[in-house]
Amino acid sequence: MDRTDIRILQALQADGRLSNQRLAEVAGISPAACWRRVRALEESGVISGYAALLDRTRVKLNLCAFIHITLARHVRESTAPFEEAIRQRPEVMECFVTTGDADFILRVVTQSIESFDRFLEEFLFSIPQISQIKSNIALREVKLDTALPLDQGMAER
Structure with missing residues (x-):
């Protein structure tokens, strides 16, 4: 490039x-x-x-949560079904495999705290590979950008 x-x-x-x-x-x-x-x-x-790019609050998706997930086992046989289940859920906007305290971090959007609770109860809590779930609810967005900082990539060349 x-x-x-x-x-x-x-x-x-x-x-x-x-x-x-x-x-x-x-x-x-x-x-x-x-x-x-x-x-x-x-x-x-x-x-x-x-x-x-849509404004999620204008389409009534008012809750944004970050979910830290730890799996019970770290073998392909347990991560693959978990990852596939996550890919199928429209509420999950992003999913990252991470280092640190959690194995995965999800960004989830829903209509309300009630719909978020249903997502947890009916979906996440039913996945057998998960050993621990920790959630953080976003109070407000300070920055949400979609453009990658391409100048930084060019500077390193």
Whole structure:
């Protein structure tokens, strides 16, 4: 990736609906060259998809929780079914395997504390691989960003 690719990616992260013409202007290249570069970035997996970003509170998903999960055993036979079960739940926005006190950290969004309680009771508490669950409820968002800091990646080259 070169500086032009970085400009294209930064522009698309800021506004994924930019026309190819406008994107080419921002990148300082011709529309045909811009289209080829975007296509190459998509095919290589650098651009993995496009999405509309929603304000979760405006769609009545008012509760955000971070759940720290410790598994009973750390073998593939127990982690694989757990990971698959997590992938199936739409409330789970993110799931990370971590070091430290927890094996996994989930970011979960639900409508309310009652719906969060149902998620815990009906889903998480029924997964046999889990030995411990700790939850933190977010009171407010200070920063929520989706754009990756591409300049940092370029500085290390």
